[in-house]
Amino acid sequence: xxxxxxxxxxxxxxxxxxxxxxxxxxxxxxxxxxxxxxxxxxxxxxxxxxxxxxxxxxxxxxxxxxxxxxxxxxxxxxxxxxxxxxxxxxxxxxxxxxxxxxxxxxxxxxxxxxxxxxxxxxxxxxxxxxxxxxxxxxxxxxxxxxxxxxxxxxxxxxxxxxxxxx
Amino acid sequence: xxxxxxxxxxxxxxxxxxxxxxxxxxxxxxxxxxxxxxxxxxxxxxxxxxxxxxxxxxxxxxxxxxxxxxxxxxxxxxxxxxxxxxxxxxxxxxxxxxxxxxxxxxxxxxxxxxxxxxxxxxxxxxxxxxxxxxxxxxxxxxxxxxxxxxxxxxxxxxxxxxxxxxxxxxxxxxxxxxxxxxxxxxxxxxxxxxxxxxxxxxxxxxxxxxxxxxxxxxxxxxxxxxxxxxxxxxxxxxxxxxxxxxxxxxxxxxxxxxxxxxxxxxxxxxxxxxxxxxxxxxxxxxxxxxxxxxxxxxxxxxxxxxxxxxxxxxxxxxxxxxxxxxxxxxxxxxxxxxxxxxxxxxxxxxxxxxxxxxxxxxxxxxxxxxxxxxxxxxxxxxxxxxxxxxxxxxxxxxxxxxxxxxxxxxxxxxxxxxxxxxxxxxxxxxxxxxxxxxxxxxxxxxxxxxxxxxxxxxxxxxxxxxxxxxxxxxxxxxxxxxxxxxxxxxxxxxxxxxxxxxxxxxxxxxxxxxxxxxxxxxxxxxxxxxxxxxxxxxxxxxxxxxxxxxxxxxxxxxxxxxx
Numbered sequence: 001x002x003x004x005x006x007x008x009x010x011x012x013x014x015x016x017x018x019x020x021x022x023x024x025x026x027x028x029x030x031x032x033x034x035x036x037x038x039x040x041x042x043x044x045x046x047x048x049x050x051x052x053x054x055x056x057x058x059x060x061x062x063x064x065x066x067x068x069x070x071x072x073x074x075x076x077x078x079x080x081x082x083x084x085x086x087x088x089x090x091x092x093x094x095x096x097x098x099x100x101x102x103x104x105x106x107x108x109x110x111x112x113x114x115x116x117x118x119x120x121x122x123x124x125x126x127x128x129x130x131x132x133x134x135x136x137x138x139x140x141x142x143x144x145x146x147x148x149x150x151x152x153x154x155x156x157x158x159x160x161x162x163x164x165x166x
Numbered sequence: 167x168x169x170x171x172x173x174x175x176x177x178x179x180x181x182x183x184x185x186x187x188x189x190x191x192x193x194x195x196x197x198x199x200x201x202x203x204x205x206x207x208x209x210x211x212x213x214x215x216x217x218x219x220x221x222x223x224x225x226x227x228x229x230x231x232x233x234x235x236x237x238x239x240x241x242x243x244x245x246x247x248x249x250x251x252x253x254x255x256x257x258x259x260x261x262x263x264x265x266x267x268x269x270x271x272x273x274x275x276x277x278x279x280x281x282x283x284x285x286x287x288x289x290x291x292x293x294x295x296x297x298x299x300x301x302x303x304x305x306x307x308x309x310x311x312x313x314x315x316x317x318x319x320x321x322x323x324x325x326x327x328x329x330x331x332x333x334x335x336x337x338x339x340x341x342x343x344x345x346x347x348x349x350x351x352x353x354x355x356x357x358x359x360x361x362x363x364x365x366x367x368x369x370x371x372x373x374x375x376x377x378x379x380x381x382x383x384x385x386x387x388x389x390x391x392x393x394x395x396x397x398x399x400x401x402x403x404x405x406x407x408x409x410x411x412x413x414x415x416x417x418x419x420x421x422x423x424x425x426x427x428x429x430x431x432x433x434x435x436x437x438x439x440x441x442x443x444x445x446x447x448x449x450x451x452x453x454x455x456x457x458x459x460x461x462x463x464x465x466x467x468x469x470x471x472x473x474x475x476x477x478x479x480x481x482x483x484x485x486x487x488x489x490x491x492x493x494x495x496x497x498x499x500x501x502x503x504x505x506x507x508x509x510x511x512x513x514x515x516x517x518x519x520x521x522x523x524x525x526x527x528x529x530x531x532x533x534x535x536x537x538x539x540x541x542x543x544x545x546x547x548x549x550x551x552x553x554x555x556x557x558x559x560x561x562x563x564x565x566x567x568x569x570x571x572x573x574x575x576x577x578x579x580x581x582x583x584x585x586x587x588x589x590x591x592x593x594x595x596x597x598x599x600x601x602x603x604x605x606x607x608x609x610x611x612x613x614x615x616x617x618x619x620x621x622x623x624x625x626x627x628x629x630x631x632x633x634x635x636x637x638x639x640x641x642x643x644x645x646x647x648x649x650x651x652x653x654x655x656x657x658x659x660x661x662x663x664x665x666x667x668x669x670x671x672x673x674x675x676x677x678x679x680x681x682x683x684x685x686x687x688x689x690x691x692x693x694x695x696x697x698x699x700x701x702x703x704x705x706x707x708x709x710x711x712x713x714x715x716x717x718x719x720x721x722x723x724x725x726x727x728x729x
Binding site: 011012016019020023024027057060061064065067068069070071072073 | 284285288289292293296313345346347348469470471473474475
């Protein structure tokens with residue numbers, strides 16, 4: 001059964017590694033739902049958080065194939081029930097008048113979002129949370145007219161004191 | 167420390183890796199490197215197409231077990247390597263490929279003869295490097311050879327911008343390198359070893375499937391020991407050919423699409439299969455859902471990703487084949503005594519039944535007899551390479567190989583044109599034995615220009631062309647499954663191979679009668695130049711037995727006749 005899985009990998013932080021990783025997915029007919037990349041605490045290391053829709057055997061193959069790449073140093077599957085998972089979205093909303101403006105600001109504050117840009121006819125909201133929360137917020141303010149959305153894709157860490165590093 | 171150039175550092179690194187031969191073609195972006203080769207102890211063998219250079223390095227590696235090296239210039243030189251690199255990758259062959267690259271400051275500007283060779287070869291190399299800092303050259307090359315030759319071997323590419331070959335620096339040559347993302351595991355888990363021994367001990371009908379991994383890890387003796395202890399028959403994959411001597415009583419032959427009936431039938435009857443160094447390719451398993459329905463599979467492989475990739479495995483052992491088999495064997499000895507099994511009786515009876523089913527008759531030279539005669543004419547340690555198609559399957563089925571690394575064939579990628587340059591590479595590695603390419607007319611013509619290399623570099627090999635003036639294997643499928651509609655498989659423009667070879671300065675002979683073969687081979691072995699033997703056969707020739715694509719292993723087409 002296809003389910004969402006989160007794979008966290010530590011890689012060499014150098015040019016071409018993202019290509020290598022994404023190329024493996026393409027070549028082996030796997031599909032990346034989202035991928036986030038950033039440094040991982042050490043200058044020469046980066047962390048990639050990859051979400052994949054697939055069944056158990058497929059995820060097993062993906063982790064093994066990732067592990068085979070020389071520039072991939074560590075591979076871990078994150079258990080969603082035991083991980084903190086976050087995504088950020090920037091949402092530009094059309095505000096026709098001051099009533100709409102105050103409604104949007106109120107909704108944003110309920111969802112603990114921040115207003116980070118204001119113009120005469122629009123607002124940009126920054127919202128962080130698990131993907132479901134962001135989905136719910138987007139649905140809620142859709143009626144006002146969304147002009148643009150930028151989502152980061154999710155990033156995640158395992159809960160508790162154990163560290164996963166190279 | 168002395169200041170040396172990047173090109174000098176590359177050549178010194180190669181010498182430190184004990185490289186004596188490089189196969190390649192120079193070009194604009196490798197001029198500095200070739201200039202250093204000019205005074206070095208490394209012999210440059212001038213191929214006539216970069217694809218051949220890669221196949222030669224591959225053939226060298228497979229015949230010797232040591233890493234082969236090929237060199238190409240940037241752009242078209244590099245892209246011409248691609249087929250050769252992909253071939254080595256699919257068959258886990260240790261090759262280090264050096265490519266020239268445009269100077270660093272014009273990379274990405276579409277400079278003359280620029281190609282993104284790293285981008286192109288990422289999916290077909292084990293790893294790749296682009297030299298960015300002249301001081302990193304010795305370490306990078308050390309890493310490349312380490313990665314290519316350890317764990318599951320494979321090709322590694324090093325892209326060398328031209329300016330870095332010229333630049334100078336104070337070089338340090340490391341004795342060892344550590345790569346934090348690369349640690350192949352050689353020792354099996356002790357618990358898994360115990361469980362494997364238990365399973366095998368309790369098996370009523372144990373069977374071994376041996377793949378190329380047995381040859382790579384040099385586990386022949388261990389495999390025979392455990393097979394004899396268990397009285398387990400041994401089936402091989404194409405890549406495993408040579409891993410056990412084919413005159414061994416437990417040897418069943420190849421399994422798969424063109425497997426022997428013995429092995430295809432018995433694989434399906436086994437209750438425990440010990441699979442060693444095989445990746446269960448589709449050509450081995452045929453219809454996956456029907457593969458070994460009865461069997462619990464113990465899978466020994468050094469590559470974790472191969473376990474469970476194609477077939478469901480009951481017990482995986484991630485380890486070097488030799489070490490794993492040895493440990494299982496030791497565990498077995500503590501547990502049980504050598505058995506006498508009913509299973510062996512069954513395998514013998516089946517073998518006799520199958521022998522009685524074989525029939526041969528045809529006006530032309532009979533192919534099975536041709537291959538048998540070739541075997542008789544050659545010393546036992548001769549190396550056989552093959553092209554791909556009918557010639558390959560004939561050789562795999564009927565040429566009896568007795569020693570590891572004496573059968574070299576493009577199994578995974580199935581590269582036509584592989585056999586001849588691979589033979590040249592193998593001959594460079596093993597100048598003491600005859601090397602014979604069992605070829606087809608279609609395949610040979612794909613890389614035949616390297617006759618010029620074999621003549622000028624004085625590397626004599628023997629090419630036996632099974633000439634049906636057809637793309638034989640494709641035609642066989644058209645005959646069997648496409649109602650004899652020979653769409654584009656008749657090779658009408660095939661040259662007279664005798665004259666063709668003579669034009670290069672090689673010996674060209676036509677085999678008119680089978681009884682002439684021993685004489686011709688004898689002469690060819692003694693000859694200073696390559697010999698091409700043209701063997702005209704019927705365009706209707708088939709190679710049987712075979713299992714149709716998509717069918718289960720047991721659906722064997724026996725064929726009315728071979729040849």
